Amino acid sequence: METDRAPPWMRLGPTLPLAAPACTWNAARVTPAADRFPDTHLTLCLTHDCNLRCRYCYGGAKSKRHMTLAVGRAALDRAVARTSERLHLVYFGGEPLLRWRTLVALTERAAELATAASLELRPTVTTNGTLLTDERTAWLRERRFVLAISCDGTKEAHDANRRDARGRSSHARTVAGLRRALDAGLGLRVILVLHPDNVDLLPDSLAFLHDLGAGDFVVNPDWSADWQDEPLQARWEHAYEAAARLWTDAHRAGRPFWLSFVDDKIAAAVKGGYTPAERCDLGRRNLVVAPSGRLYPCDRLVGEDREVRAETQRRREKGNRVGRTAVTRADEGGFAIGDVRSGPDPTLVAALVARTCGMPADCLECAIAPRCRNRCACANLALTGDPGVPSATLCFHEQLAVRVADAAAETLAAERNESFLRRLGPPNMCRPARSRTPTGLTAS
Numbered sequence: 001m002e003t004d005r006a007p008p009w010m011r012l013g014p015t016l017p018l019a020a021p022a023c024t025w026n027a028a029r030v031t032p033a034a035d036r037f038p039d040t041h042l043t044l045c046l047t048h049d050c051n052l053r054c055r056y057c058y059g060g061a062k063s064k065r066h067m068t069l070a071v072g073r074a075a076l077d078r079a080v081a082r083t084s085e086r087l088h089l090v091y092f093g094g095e096p097l098l099r100w101r102t103l104v105a106l107t108e109r110a111a112e113l114a115t116a117a118s119l120e121l122r123p124t125v126t127t128n129g130t131l132l133t134d135e136r137t138a139w140l141r142e143r144r145f146v147l148a149i150s151c152d153g154t155k156e157a158h159d160a161n162r163r164d165a166r167g168r169s170s171h172a173r174t175v176a177g178l179r180r181a182l183d184a185g186l187g188l189r190v191i192l193v194l195h196p197d198n199v200d201l202l203p204d205s206l207a208f209l210h211d212l213g214a215g216d217f218v219v220n221p222d223w224s225a226d227w228q229d230e231p232l233q234a235r236w237e238h239a240y241e242a243a244a245r246l247w248t249d250a251h252r253a254g255r256p257f258w259l260s261f262v263d264d265k266i267a268a269a270v271k272g273g274y275t276p277a278e279r280c281d282l283g284r285r286n287l288v289v290a291p292s293g294r295l296y297p298c299d300r301l302v303g304e305d306r307e308v309r310a311e312t313q314r315r316r317e318k319g320n321r322v323g324r325t326a327v328t329r330a331d332e333g334g335f336a337i338g339d340v341r342s343g344p345d346p347t348l349v350a351a352l353v354a355r356t357c358g359m360p361a362d363c364l365e366c367a368i369a370p371r372c373r374n375r376c377a378c379a380n381l382a383l384t385g386d387p388g389v390p391s392a393t394l395c396f397h398e399q400l401a402v403r404v405a406d407a408a409a410e411t412l413a414a415e416r417n418e419s420f421l422r423r424l425g426p427p428n429m430c431r432p433a434r435s436r437t438p439t440g441l442t443a444s
Contacts, residue, residue, distance in 0.1 A: 007269055009410035037285040039086045042079040043299050044072055045290050046102055047094040052128050052170055054150075055161040056195055056222040059094060060304035062165075066099055067291040072106040074340040075289040080113045082285075086120045092288075092299055097131040107143060124148055126191070128162070129177025130170055137184035146187040148218075149178055153205020157198035175212070182213045189216040196225050199235055203242035206259070210250065215257040219243075223382040227393045240400055244408040251412055256419045263423075265371055265405035270424060273370025280375045282352040287344070294336040295344055297352055300378040301335035352377070355388040363390070372398045 047066040048059065079087055089110050091103055107123060114121040125140070129149040140147060152158040155171040164170050181188045190209055194202060206217060227233065240261065247259045268274050282297040289295060290305040337352070338344040355377070363369045373379070374394065377387035384391045412420035 007406040007409065009406060009413040010269060036082050036084040038084050039088060039285060040079050040083040041088040041090065041281075041286040042075060043090040043092050043286070043288040044075060044096075044106065045092045045094065045288065045299065045302055045305075046072075046096040046099040047291060048304065049098055050093060050095040050128075051098065051130060052095070052162060052164050053167075054163075054193075056193055056224060058224065058300050058303065062094065063304075065291050065305075067102060067289070067293075069102060069105055071289065071291070071293040071340055072102065073109055074293065075287070076106065076110050076113055078340055078343060079287060080117050080119065083117070083119055086122060087114055089121060089123045091123075091125040093126075095128055095131065096125055097127050097136070100131075100136065104139070111143070122146070126150070127177070128170065128174060129181070130164075130173035132177040132180050134180060134184075137180045137186060141184045141186050144187075146189060147181045148189045148191055149174065149181065150191045150193070151175070151178060151209065152192050152195075152198055154201055154208050157192075157201035157205045160197040161193070161195055178209075178212060178214065188214055189218060190214050191218045191220060193220050193222055194236075194239075195222045196227070196232055199232070199239050202239040203246055206243055206246055206257075210246075210255075210257055215255075217257060218260045220260075221397060223379045223393075227396075233396060236397075237400055240404045244404045248408050248411055251417050251420050252415075254419060256423075261401040262405045262408055265402050266409050266423070268371040269406075269409075274373075280377050282349070282377055284349065284353070289340060290336075293340045295338040295340065296335055297337055297349070298378050303335075305336075352387070360388065360390055368399060368402045371402055374398065 044067060048063045049066070050057075050059070050062050053062070076089075079089075087110070089107075091106075096103055103125065110121055110123070113119075123143060124146040126148040127150070129151065137147075150162070151171075151174045152160070152162060155169070158171045158174065159169045162170050162174070178188070178190070192202070192205060192209075198205070202219070209217065221227070227236065243259065244262055247257065247262050250256050268278075280298075286297070287295055288297065288299045288302060290302050292305055294305060296302045337348045359369060360374055363372065363374050366372065374390040375388075376394075379394055380390050381387045383393055409420070413424075
């Protein structure tokens, strides 16, 4: 990042050695042309079924289609073969805890493969938390799982969109799951989906969850919602500003928490912008496996995982890909890039990368471009219909996040706040502690 693009708070003096235990400010190395990656992220979507009916869910209609052990084992074999150091294994759904025995069996298999290949295994499960039991949390802790629980905060904020199949509140059951995870000492991340129905409640929701004992919050805007109304954007701005004040006060009180839209932007400034490893990956080192065994570049693109149309399949078999993008309309065959048996199709992956790896032309002169998520293909697809074209809504969000983060950072840097300054140590001293959680800029 150019010197004159650095925020003022970065010039307020030297920093202390970094010692934040949950710091994520250093990305893993990526070598796209290599046969193996130091880090591979494998997401196994264990089922299309779920016991909730969240209004913003991007998984489509629920059905009892589940991943078999054979598909899961084939996916693990493929992922291990392309990994040289760390395998980040993420269980997703639907609701993955509906398939507990499959999760247990595949985790045991992953541990065997990782040991044989001298790999570090970092498992995560993304869940709504309602099916956690004391026995399950003990098992997950023993195997060093990170638990990512989707909870939108207060009862009012949560139940606005996250009700069960019978329309009943799921808040008490989710909070019970959160408490079990915290009591068990599990690594816990809370995913809050921001929607026009609950945006005003974000500060209260963060305070509620922090009081429970949680300290790692990923705020994912629902990009399928309509955010273009100016009064709504003003409410969004107010919510982020109030949330950042909570974050600042938590540092002052010696109880800091990690807040995605603040810490991510501060981290990007420290590193001089997002690294290639933190940009949209789309099927290179990240593999997402549907219950059918088809591979997708991102968990958001799995949807209902319907069969590819015969005509589209014939075109692929003929190699007739001239002028055809890898990301196709769902009714033209979906977004699959291969399957666990044959692996990712290099031509489809290359076409995806070509559409999304470059800086959009309209963003080249923007001062915050190095710290902007303008290349998130799924957010762009939801907002503009084109994975390579960001929208005015995304632009608004990224500018808001950078402004709010810089204001909070400048305040704490001027105060020489010790817990904040520890976070500003050399980025290469901090290994990423978190596996990729579906999904960076999308609703879960």
